[in-house]
Amino acid sequence: MTITPRIVEVRQNVLKKNDVLARELRERFQRSGVYVVNLVSSPGAGKTTALTELLRRLGRSYRVAAVVGDLATDNDAERLKESGASVRQITTGTVCHLEAEMISRALEGWNLAELDYLFIENVGNLVCPASYDLGENERAVLFSVTEGEDKPEKYPTLINSSDLAVITKIDLAEAVGFDRARFIEAVERVRPGIPVLEVSARTGSGMDAWVARLKAARQALVK
Numbered sequence: 001m002t003i004t005p006r007i008v009e010v011r012q013n014v015l016k017k018n019d020v021l022a023r024e025l026r027e028r029f030q031r032s033g034v035y036v037v038n039l040v041s042s043p044g045a046g047k048t049t050a051l052t053e054l055l056r057r058l059g060r061s062y063r064v065a066a067v068v069g070d071l072a073t074d075n076d077a078e079r080l081k082e083s084g085a086s087v088r089q090i091t092t093g094t095v096c097h098l099e100a101e102m103i104s105r106a107l108e109g110w111n112l113a114e115l116d117y118l119f120i121e122n123v124g125n126l127v128c129p130a131s132y133d134l135g136e137n138e139r140a141v142l143f144s145v146t147e148g149e150d151k152p153e154k155y156p157t158l159i160n161s162s163d164l165a166v167i168t169k170i171d172l173a174e175a176v177g178f179d180r181a182r183f184i185e186a187v188e189r190v191r192p193g194i195p196v197l198e199v200s201a202r203t204g205s206g207m208d209a210w211v212a213r214l215k216a217a218r219q220a221l222v223k
């Protein structure tokens with residue numbers, strides 16, 4: 001007979017509950033015709049800066065909004081609002097990832113049918129966001145050039161649950177001696193075939209390609 005340790009059992013129940021809520025969210029997003037992207041990365045990889053730029057660019061022709069999770073402060077929401085988009089902050093306190101329930105609560109009173117894109121900026125963490133489905137259409141994992149080329153292999157689960165890998169701060173690549181080929185090889189070893197974008201929100205390099213990808217993805221969804 002195998003005995004499941006209690007802590008594992010509790011965790012499984014939490015995840016099961018999350019999956020049920022995530023399914024409801026996904027159905028709601030679909031009905032509303034909103035394309036939802038979950039951005040995950042370690043702290044400091046540049047999610048907020050990249051997202052501000054995405055919101056600004058997509059916001060020219062689409063209705064965009066964002067929900068951002070942090071342990072504390074609403075600094076990121078304030079920064080994201082500079083793009084002109086509607087933004088809501090989720091402060092998680094001690095919880096190091098976003099859960100479907102937090103998203104549901106944050107969306108209360110928002111008419112999703114009035115949105116084309118909703119971005120979720122997850123709490124900076126490369127571990128547990130992998131386990132929490134938020135009902136998103138797409139999960140994008142961001143790595144900055146300052147993080148080292150072997151990072152993808154240290155956090156395989158998150159890459160395996162992602163649809164897109166984005167290398168950020170590419171304008172700093174040379175200064176920090178970023179080995180692009182080695183990084184992409186590491187990504188390929190973990191998740192062969194995952195698309196990899198290289199961007200700099202500061203110079204704008206690669207941002208058009210990202211926006212084009214998002215436009216095509218939504219097009220495929222709503223047609």
Ligand code: MG
Pocket residue numbers: 047048076121
């Ligand atoms: Mg942030």
Ligand code: ZN
Pocket residue numbers: 095096097125128129
């Ligand atoms: Zn966590």
